Amino acid sequence: GENVEQHPSTLSVQEGDSAVIKCTYSDSASNYFPWYKQELGKRPQLIIDIRSNVGEKKDQRIAVTLNKTAKHFSLHITETQPEDSAVYFCAALRDGGGTSYGKLTFGQGTILTVHP
Amino acid sequence: GAVVSQHPSRVICKSGTSVKIECRSLDFQATTMFWYRQFPKQSLMLMATSNEGSKATYEQGVEKDKFLINHASLTLSTLTVTSAHPEDSSFYICSARAETWLGEQYFGPGTRLTVT
Numbered sequence: 001g002e003n004v005e006q007h008p009s010t011l012s013v014q015e016g017d018s019a020v021i022k023c024t025y026s027d028s029a030s031n032y033f034p035w036y037k038q039e040l041g042k043r044p045q046l047i048i049d050i051r052s053n054v055g056e057k058k059d060q061r062i063a064v065t066l067n068k069t070a071k072h073f074s075l076h077i078t079e080t081q082p083e084d085s086a087v088y089f090c091a092a093l094r095d096g097g098g099t100s101y102g103k104l105t106f107g108q109g110t111i112l113t114v115h116p
Numbered sequence: 117g118a119v120v121s122q123h124p125s126r127v128i129c130k131s132g133t134s135v136k137i138e139c140r141s142l143d144f145q146a147t148t149m150f151w152y153r154q155f156p157k158q159s160l161m162l163m164a165t166s167n168e169g170s171k172a173t174y175e176q177g178v179e180k181d182k183f184l185i186n187h188a189s190l191t192l193s194t195l196t197v198t199s200a201h202p203e204d205s206s207f208y209i210c211s212a213r214a215e216t217w218l219g220e221q222y223f224g225p226g227t228r229l230t231v232t
Contacts, residue, residue, distance in 0.1 A: 032219030043209060043223040044160065051218070089159060095219045102148055102213060104221060106159045 002027040004092050006107025014115050019080050021110045023090035024072040030092040033066060033073045034104070038087045047088075048075070080114045087111050118144045120212050122224030129200055129231055137195045137227045139210030145190040146212035150221065151183070154207045166193050200231040 003026040013019050025033075031052040036044035050057045050064045050073065057064050061080075066073040077084055090107040119142040129135050139149055148167050152160040164180075166172040166187035174180045182204075184196040193212075197204055207228055211221040 034219070034221075036223075041207075041226070041228070043225045046220070046222070049220070093219050102219070102221075103150070103162060103165060104160075104211075109159050 002030060002092055002105040004105050004107040006090050006110060008110060010111045012113045013080050017080055019077045019112055021075045021088055023107045025092040027094060029094045032093040032095050034091050035075050036089045082114050082116050085112055085114045118222045120222045120224040122210055122227055124227060126228045131201055131231055132199055134196055134198045135200055137208055139193045139224050141191045141212045144214050147215040148213050149187055149193040150211045151195050152209045202231045205229055205231045
């Protein structure tokens, strides 16, 4: 099955700095890679996603890059703000059939702290 | 994004009793729903996948007789924790996807179960 490794486990930055979180995956057939933000005691919220047919996607201060050859993808947050503090999870999914259809495999999570 | 609700948000029960958690898709038809369990400071662990009108598919190590899942309609799935024990205390989160979506899942707000 799929295995997703996420680094770092904790990340502390100053407000205004950039933050980068990296994930690697094992299943070359995975084709959908979402990122979720989860605040304490709340639901994971989808913040950005990327499919295997593109290498980069950006949404305001958030961007995701994908390297299919190396099987890794990264989340980039620029101009960080204290409200960006949360746990971030990457995930990978193989969509399109088979026993892994539609099942997200999550990374271990990164606790991001943005200091004012 | 699509809206998924979950009820109750918090429940405390005595050891040996059963607890039912409901997951509803409010503005779309959820052909597939997923149930996750999350321990403090850990990632989401998939427990089972349920397709409307079919039996749920449980992940390895998850007891199907203990965690009963029913997905009787396109907007409702239920998870019943039977004969609950303190070790079942956890944060349970559902997610849902529509048939035509390519990978996206939306999460419910979660249910905090405490077994005393």
